[in-house]
Amino acid sequence: MINFEFANRVSDLHGSAIRAAFKALSRPGMISLAGGMPDPKTYPNRELSEIAARILAEKGVTALQYGITEGYAPLLEKTRARLKNAGIGNDKDSLIITSGGQQAIELVTKSLINEGDGVACENPSFIGALNAFRSYGARLYSVTVEEDGMDIEALDKTLSQNKNIKFIYTIPTFQNPSGITMSLDKRKRLLAVAKKHDVFILEDSPYWELRFAGENVPSIKSMDEDNRVLYVGSYSKTVSPGLRVGFLLGNEDLVEKAVVCKQVSDVHTSVLPQMMIDEFLSKYDIDERIKASAAINGKKCAFMHECMDRYFPDSVSRTHPEGGLFLWCDLGGDADSSAFAAACLDKNVAIVPGASAMPDPTQKTSAFRLNFSMASEAEIETGIKALGEIIKGYGR
Template structure:
């Protein structure tokens, strides 16, 4: 049957990562593809207690419709506990609960973008954001990074050339896919440029609390004096991704637009999940849980990087992230990571080719590895398999 689809569907394709995640279901595959937390670290016993308590104490509300803005006690907890970690002082009126931060990205596209509008982003950038924005047919201006994140001189050049760009999209902490972190000085400078050109910053921060060296850095929003920064947060990396709880933190004027869009999208985020998240944090210390998973992920990161040093050819370079879930591998020019993946799958190891992280294409000689989801034994074996393929090229 020939459906008459919208023209914008021509620009959309299935997420390469989501397709690769299907491989994780095959027991013989060691997959470094997804950005998934370690399931053995989920607080299952605690959630059994929480779910029972929600149903016993608030069952008729948990199973009913709720306000679009979200469950007020949860919004209050996010404002007072999670945002304060990032150096942001707000109250619950600045918080909208979303169905994961991915929904916040989609809403951002709906609110800001018309066809051929300019989106400024890091190069490379998060594939899920690229796909969310592409639905609204913008043009992407990619800003290169160095070890301290997005290069501000290049950002300023882009703003001079495209002063009417709709927003700057950035993942400042342990960026997906590179693992790089934007320095504090550059965070301040980005806000200065945003104020100069009156352009919003979309700060996407799923990984900021997963820091393995040093202290949590102040968020870009913590330097925001004019309400130009829209902050997207989530519990997916630090708690339970299956709950699908994220949030938008913004000044009231722009947050009201997100609320209107959410009303048209799904009315509200799952009432049960919101209460489960709130009751968990009222009865348990989420910081303690985060510290527990940080210890495990740090160990896995260290092991992966050590094994890569031993097994990868010297012609391959890779980032050494201080937090987050990923390292980014650069191959010699001329090599195509997508074609190498085909070989690796025959060796029962998987990764995400890097080309999809560049909205304007190219850069085929990169790939992303995740270290959070595999056991230490599988990390060593998987990197050995990958190294064997790379040395044979």
């Protein structure tokens, strides 16, 4: 038996509860309200299989050869144009393709964080990003997410008290896990606070196009006058998560360093998936498809709420997202949502306990995340009914 110790940077890292729940999902009759993917019925399987076959037949050498680290040029051009349409990015911003938005987050962290440097994070936040920060030895400073987004006054105070903070991490639109969207006023104040303390903002926005109600709120990046917002996007929630294509847009010098870091990580994002997305954007109206897929999510979200009206006691609070894939429930009191999630798994329903979304992993929470895009309406009803019975059992 080999004796070894993990590096300090990663010794306290734990796999996400979502990935752990994935393992249980193969059990017969299991209902998943845990995943973070769009409804698999909306994936463009047929279109992508034709596209892949054509690329390999006609441009096989390009697809199977090494590519450039910054990304496949035609896809970069189309991504830049799509971002420009949304008012995102200017001449001083560089754009690169990454292996999912996850890698963009990691590359920013790798480029900026020394051990002991700080990141101001929303509480709750996205486990993949929190773990990326932790894996480089960052100290996480938690800022509460209110009904209209991050508590900006608390953020200002946190930044005043902790000069080691290098950037603020936010998911302003249809936040993972809460489903909450930051108001326009708070976005403006967030920019002002970042400027006052001279730190970067890492704006992570893989869900913003999946709106099914309400009005669009401009991205923070679209209001960024001094290139302090690093913008992360992804084709995971709009085309396919398995293709692993995302992007990073921002400050030229930072992105140049991220390119070198990416060479160390994976040389470049696989060329074939980049070409597939590029062709998909050329041949199909992606915006129409996104709208259709968001409408399905919206219907399911409303149905999940109807089921919760029927089966949950009033004491359970919940968010009402206008898009994205998740909503956030709170059992209240001193309930522990990790024990609750384990009880749900015993009844064949997978949910994500809130603990994994806490910047402080020792923080106990009574909150949990539900995904409304993956399960069918029949599964949603069965699942929510089962959760309701477990919750009512707690009251007895």
